[in-house]
Amino acid sequence: MRELNISIVGVPLDYGQSRRGVDMGPSAIRYAGAVERLKALGHEVCDEGDIQVSAVEKKPNPAERLKNLDEVVEANEALAQKVADIVKAGRFPLVLGGDHSIAIGTxxxxxxTYRNLGVIWFDAHADMNTAETSPSGNIHGMPLAVSMGYGHERLTTLFHNGNFIQPENLIIIGARSVDPGERELIQKLGITVFTMHEIDKYGMTAVMEKTLDHLKERAVDGVHLSLDLDGLDPLYTPGxxxxVDGGMTYRESHLALEMLQEAECITSAEFVEVNPILDEKNKTADVAVTLMGSLLGETLI
Known part of the structure; x- marks a missing residue:
């Protein structure tokens, strides 16, 4: 197992969606023992605290179709700088959300640093809406579109300087709720998506083997894992x-991350959408921490 120098960064942001409370996700994950678990695996872990997020929601701009655009942009600009600094220091960024709009900054x-970054996206949703296609205006449903250059200018130009992820380097796993506009963009760009249909039909082992083979063929220079806890079935992650019902099982999710660990390909990760207000005795945060363990080297024997 690789021993890593891990920098943990929390992003207590819940402005990217409509159900408040996910801003407490980083605290819940820390409370579930993330730092202690990773240190026990032999990693050097530095908890660098949280990105500052304004507690005061600005008055919405009627001209903007996106909810809380100012707040989301401000937090993601700060996160982008923090992540860039961590990578330049030769450390492994582990970002704790917060809603999934924080992936824009990550x-x-x-x-x-990475010019040919591979991205593995575990999620019930495609997160590829724009202001024009989004049914809700929630930015947490847009980070992948934004990160490929589609969407509001304030988001697509945020810290990017024209650097976007390549559609060919993106793999979505576990999708089962895709909006019509997202489906159109997926087909237009030729995005690789393993829905729950493919997981049910071929099994998680085959899906992960295909994922790893694809990224190897693309000769990526790094691989980022973005894991939304709603990728799992709500039975395991109620918070x-x-x-969305019909998601990945607890064991399927652990198997996927264990295979990523065996491949030693992941260079950064984020775990998002833990909402303690909706949770049952911090169950979802506990699952997030156990998944981190599988990703970063924990084995039964």
Missing amino acids: LAGLTQ VGTP
Whole structure:
């Protein structure tokens, strides 16, 4: 197992969606023992605290179709700089959300160093809406579109300097709720998506083997894992804002991350959408921490 120098960064942001409370996700994950678990695996872990997020929600701009755009941009700009600094220091960024809009900042920061970044996206949703296609205006449903250059200018130009992830380097796993506009963009760009249909049909082992083979063929220079806890079935992760029945099982999720660990390919990760207000005795945060363990070297024997 690789021993890593891990920098943990929390992003207590819940402005990217409509159900408040996910801003407490980083605290819940820390309370579930994330730092202690990773240190026990032999990693050097530095908890660098939280990105500052304004507690005062600004008055919405009627001209903007996106909710809380100012707050989301401000937090993601700070996160992008933090992630870029961590990578330049030779450390492994581990970002704790917060809603999934924080991936805009994470990916913007990573692409300052990685020019051919691979992205594995575990999620019930495609997160590829724009202001024009989004049914809700919630930015947590847009980070992948933004990170490929589609969407509001304030988001697509955020810290990017023209550096975006390549559609060919993106793999979505576990999708089962895709909006019509997202489906159109997926087909237009040729995004690789393993829905729950493929997981049920072929099994998680085959899906992960295909994922790893694909990224190897693309000769990526780093691989980012973005894991939304709603990718799992709500039976295992009840504390998420947008649960969708029929998701990945507890063991399927651990197997996937164990295979990523065996491949030693992951160079950064984020775990998002833990909402303690909706949770049952911090169950979802506990699952997030156990998944981190599988990703970063924990084995039964």
